[in-house]
Amino acid sequence: MVNLPLKNGEVELIPTKIVAVGRNYRAHAEEMQSAVPKEPVLFLKPPSAIIGPDSDILLPPQTRRVEHEVELAVIIGKRAKNVSEEEAMKHVFGYTILLDLTARDLQAEAKKRGLPWSVSKGFDTFAPVGPRIVPADELAPESVSISLKVNGELRQRGNTRDMIFTVPFLISYISRIMTLEPGDIIATGTPAGVGEIKDGDVIEAKIEKIGVLREKVRRI
Numbered sequence: 001m002v003n004l005p006l007k008n009g010e011v012e013l014i015p016t017k018i019v020a021v022g023r024n025y026r027a028h029a030e031e032m033q034s035a036v037p038k039e040p041v042l043f044l045k046p047p048s049a050i051i052g053p054d055s056d057i058l059l060p061p062q063t064r065r066v067e068h069e070v071e072l073a074v075i076i077g078k079r080a081k082n083v084s085e086e087e088a089m090k091h092v093f094g095y096t097i098l099l100d101l102t103a104r105d106l107q108a109e110a111k112k113r114g115l116p117w118s119v120s121k122g123f124d125t126f127a128p129v130g131p132r133i134v135p136a137d138e139l140a141p142e143s144v145s146i147s148l149k150v151n152g153e154l155r156q157r158g159n160t161r162d163m164i165f166t167v168p169f170l171i172s173y174i175s176r177i178m179t180l181e182p183g184d185i186i187a188t189g190t191p192a193g194v195g196e197i198k199d200g201d202v203i204e205a206k207i208e209k210i211g212v213l214r215e216k217v218r219r220i
């Protein structure tokens, strides 16, 4: 699907699924006027939505409003099925950044009608990843800063310490529902400050110790 740098080489990222977590930061749940969840809110993004760094995010004709959500992405390294929270971190290969792009108008309509989010979250190019993979032992996911700029202007800023559900909890919880395979990605939710992206914008998503993921936006 996409090659990302890892140390002195490259890794081909071929997930069987992207499991995304909704409302995992209190301030974001509040800005969406959504309840703070008691259990993780999960949805899937298709692997076909993945693009690498320095690519084009394509805004499709079916939506009038696409929004950015910067997220810490966990890449699974070892099959995880029914793993405990204590064992969970042994199944992590590494970390990168994922942009969970969302057609907010379509999502709002789906929420109103009680329909799934698949359309609003699933367009091609709606899951940029990169700029590189950081090995599991080089990043502590419980406390890294996370931010996003649009055309140089700061829009989102947070820290993973504010996650409602931690990375080991999420791995354990998800693994009791669906087996996580090597290469699978968990997108762990976005901090507050989500907003619209437009044709011609330049997006820079940043996570401490990972780097900056840069993409351009183009309407098609």
Ligand code: MG
Pocket (backbone or CB within 6 Å): 020, 021, 022, 069, 071, 100, 189, 190
């Ligand atoms: Mg999200």
